[in-house]
Amino acid sequence: MTGTIENGDWPTFGWTDDIRPALADAVAAGQPAALATLFKVEGSAPRGPGAQMLFTSGPDGQIAATGYFSGDCIEGDVAGHAAEVLVDGKPRRLHYGTGSPWIDIRLRCGGALFVLLERIDPASTAVANLLRHARERRVCRWDSDGLTSRVLEGTGPLLAFEDNPARIVRRYDPPRRLIVTGGDPGALAAAQLGALARFETILVRPQGPEAPPPFPVSQYLRTATAEAVATLGVDRWTAYLGATHEDEHDLGGCLAALRGKAGYVAMIGAKSRAPGRLAALEALGATPEELARLHLSPGITGLGKSPWEVATGIIAEIMQALNPASERA
Incomplete structure (x- = not known):
């Protein structure tokens, strides 16, 4: 289920974990999307590395979201950065919690979350390959540095992250x-x-x-x-x-x-x-x-x-x- 971030009183966007159906909808509508991947966790956190959110902008300018990271601690702020990524296409690396530059955003669990935001073009070959693997029920991996991405065949850990240069490799299994x-x-x-x-x-x-x-x-x-x-x-x-x-x-x-x-x-x-x-x-x-x-x-x-x-x-x-x-x- 996709929900609107602005309606924070009822965060139904967190009910859905797999971002691929929402991504397929965005591709079908010719809309870009912002993909957020939790690539590192320090201390306690509701979600582990590999959790994802997808953001799209509706005709009224509201940001729609799928997935969640923190039980509604940081989702609104991530959505704000996602709106910027949708406009300028520049990836963001976000840091919340312990050691974060945004001291006004508190994590109730007391840990730290690190998120990579990247813009997804609906005409992307990598996106087409990702969705094709889902339809064919085949495992694949999303390999991205935030600017360029590709889909790799085969399995591996749920998430692999390289810090320098920054790159994530996120595994996708067939839908349950x-x-x-x-x-x-x-x-x-x-x-x-x-x-x-x-x-x-x-x-x-x-x-x-x-x-x-x-x-x-x-x-x-x-x-x-x-x-x-x-x-x-x-x-x-x-x-x-x-x-x-x-x-x-x-x-x-x-x-x-x-x-x-x-x-x-x-x-x-x-x-x-x-x-x-x-x-x-x-x-x-x-x-x-x-x-x-x-x-x-x-x-x-x-x-x-x-x-x-x-x-x-x-x-x-x-x-x-x-x-x-x-x-x-």
């Missing part, structure tokens, strides 16, 4: 994706929470109603689950949750997700059904290694039994599974 099958209240709760948590959420309901679900999702498919998973493709940034409660639907999708090495694979159902489901998957060719990755009683226990409570525990478990270890440390 959630495939939910089913149409009962539990499946719908999981899909809606996934969408609210900014997963690229696909709801699959075999032979379901033609009308889409009553809340936004990235896609709604009415095909068989195995066919849907094969068409979509899966990877380690994809979670699959079988929630039709019908083995004829859930088992095929589950097996396809396991074979595609999805980052999280689960089926909702009574524990008494687990042995039969495991046997059925084994008969379909699932290996012991694949079955070991399967969650047959998914979610964090103890939250409750209502659809929203169960879905909350499952989405939390999915977040843990899909987040890279470097960012959980």
Whole structure:
């Protein structure tokens, strides 16, 4: 979600962590953007190196933002510098907190934050490559000194920073994706929470109603689950949750997700059904290694039994599974 910095009472801009959708919107509109990257942290801070914000200027001159750094301590000031970068194109290196030249801007956590601001041209080849990698679900790295940028193939640490000359290399993973099958209240709760948590959420309901679900999702498919998973493709940034409660639907999708090495694979159902489901998957060719990755009683226990409570525990478990270890440390 993109929000307006001027509306500081309700900073909804901080709800979205991935700046690429907002960047794609800016490119489609032919608008430049200012990309802010947190490249260094000293002491305690809400976000670590690699966190980003994106700023654009609307027709009324208001600065719209996506992402956050400090829980609303410095975002307004960063937006002011971003407005200048949008005009003159000159990168800025900003320092907040301990040792900062701006003694009137206080960080409640007591640490220090260092931010690089750079102007992003909508016609940039590097930007086109960054967005193409996201669409193709491939890892890449943004390599920039604030004036010139390029996209590198392959993985690496979330952020690498060189001080002299100043240069950042920031890794971008494919967007997190959630495939939910089913149409009962539990499946719908999981899909809606996934969408609210900014997963690229696909709801699959075999032979379901033609009308889409009553809340936004990235896609709604009415095909068989195995066919849907094969068409979509899966990877380690994809979670699959079988929630039709019908083995004829859930088992095929589950097996396809396991074979595609999805980052999280689960089926909702009574524990008494687990042995039969495991046997059925084994008969379909699932290996012991694949079955070991399967969650047959998914979610964090103890939250409750209502659809929203169960879905909350499952989405939390999915977040843990899909987040890279470097960012959980």
